[in-house]
Amino acid sequence: MSVAYKNLMEDIALQNVERVMKASGGCCCDDCKSDVLAYALNHLPPHYVATRQGLLMVKLQSYALQFHADVVAALSEASELIAKNPRHRRD
Ligand SMILES: [Zn+2]
Helix, strand or coil: CCCCEEEHHHHHHHHHHHHHHHHHCCCCCHHHHHHHHHHHHHCCCCCEEECCCCHHHHHHHHHHHHHHHHHHHHHHHHHHHHHHCCCCCCC
């Protein structure tokens, strides 16, 4: 038996993270990106769906419309926080 599921909020966050981070003017390296995504996803309600082929893209598109503003708001907050306090040294 195998189960397949995923958190759609993760996909929506991934689609928007770079744009939001660039807009906030902070560092956009992979370390900071991971921190921003982890912070934002901890502050967003998860939306898990079963990943049956075909259905997923349809669901993702409708959820992306519905939750876009929430995801971007959480990403903005996270970007500003991480930009001020990156875990690595600023060069
Ligand atoms: Zn960085």
